Amino acid sequence: MENVEKEFTPEESLQLISQIITKARRNIKIAGFFFILWGWVTVFAALTCFFIIKYFCSIHLYKYIDLGTWMAWLIPIFIGCVISIIHGNKLKRIERAKSQIGSIIQVLWFSNAIVLTLAGFISYKLKFYPAPLILIIIGLSTYMTGYIIKFNPLKYGGIIFWISGILSVFILNEYQLVLTAVSIVLGYLVPGYLLKHSKD
Amino acid sequence: MYKDLDPILHSQLRLAMISMLMANEEVDFNYIREVTNATSGNISVQIKNLQEAGYIEVRKSFKNNYQNTTLKITQKGILAFEKYVESLKQYIKMPK
Numbered sequence: 001m002e003n004v005e006k007e008f009t010p011e012e013s014l015q016l017i018s019q020i021i022t023k024a025r026r027n028i029k030i031a032g033f034f035f036i037l038w039g040w041v042t043v044f045a046a047l048t049c050f051f052i053i054k055y056f057c058s059i060h061l062y063k064y065i066d067l068g069t070w071m072a073w074l075i076p077i078f079i080g081c082v083i084s085i086i087h088g089n090k091l092k093r094i095e096r097a098k099s100q101i102g103s104i105i106q107v108l109w110f111s112n113a114i115v116l117t118l119a120g121f122i123s124y125k126l127k128f129y130p131a132p133l134i135l136i137i138i139g140l141s142t143y144m145t146g147y148i149i150k151f152n153p154l155k156y157g158g159i160i161f162w163i164s165g166i167l168s169v170f171i172l173n174e175y176q177l178v179l180t181a182v183s184i185v186l187g188y189l190v191p192g193y194l195l196k197h198s199k200d
Numbered sequence: 201m202y203k204d205l206d207p208i209l210h211s212q213l214r215l216a217m218i219s220m221l222m223a224n225e226e227v228d229f230n231y232i233r234e235v236t237n238a239t240s241g242n243i244s245v246q247i248k249n250l251q252e253a254g255y256i257e258v259r260k261s262f263k264n265n266y267q268n269t270t271l272k273i274t275q276k277g278i279l280a281f282e283k284y285v286e287s288l289k290q291y292i293k294m295p296k
Binding site: 008010011013014016017020021023093096097098099100101103 | 205210212215216219220222223224225226227228230231234235263264284285287288291292
């Protein structure tokens, strides 16, 4: 691109615009890290919570809202937040182009975190386990991310979360947590690894 | 040739730069150099041309103790790019 004033055709111009915009989209691969991180954080939390309920208490899941099960979620989420902030700041330091798509996805997942917190609070007050709500909310953000970055595995991931959300309504015991963990592996971790290792 | 096309944008390097700014909120000087393989001198000249046309905003700051030039497209730049793409479409539709 050294010959600045070289005459080029409208077709070549459009091709150049398309190439540059595609390159900006490729930068989104770094989002794979966050899917993998939060995938493992939530799988670990769901399974820890499952083992606590299964082996350390005999009370029905929907009546069992105590410190142990809350900590099973809150500690991994706190660690996930710390790693996300450290990694996010590191990316910010080396970032050379701030993509609009990246900002939209960031806002989408930030809103997702707020809605999940509210759903957690509502379920706590109304005494029901939040898994079905959480699954369909994560499904929405996962599907939208897939749509925005044009990455089909994430769209399928979103659909898996919606199906799991419906299924979890019919599993009224601690196995709801196993279903949550499985849907996170399929809907979040698998697309996350595929995104990280994708060529485009 | 192609007299309806904005001469500021109808140049490979300037068009590449404006396209990058359409796809990104902000772009660093080094990113432009990496994507276009153009020389720093050449990029600096084109930044000046685009800035004089009012198509971009330039901000100089320090990042990791190094001077960093960041570019951002202006509203005038966005309109010029959209008009340029529309003109391109007209040319492509025209029988040769």
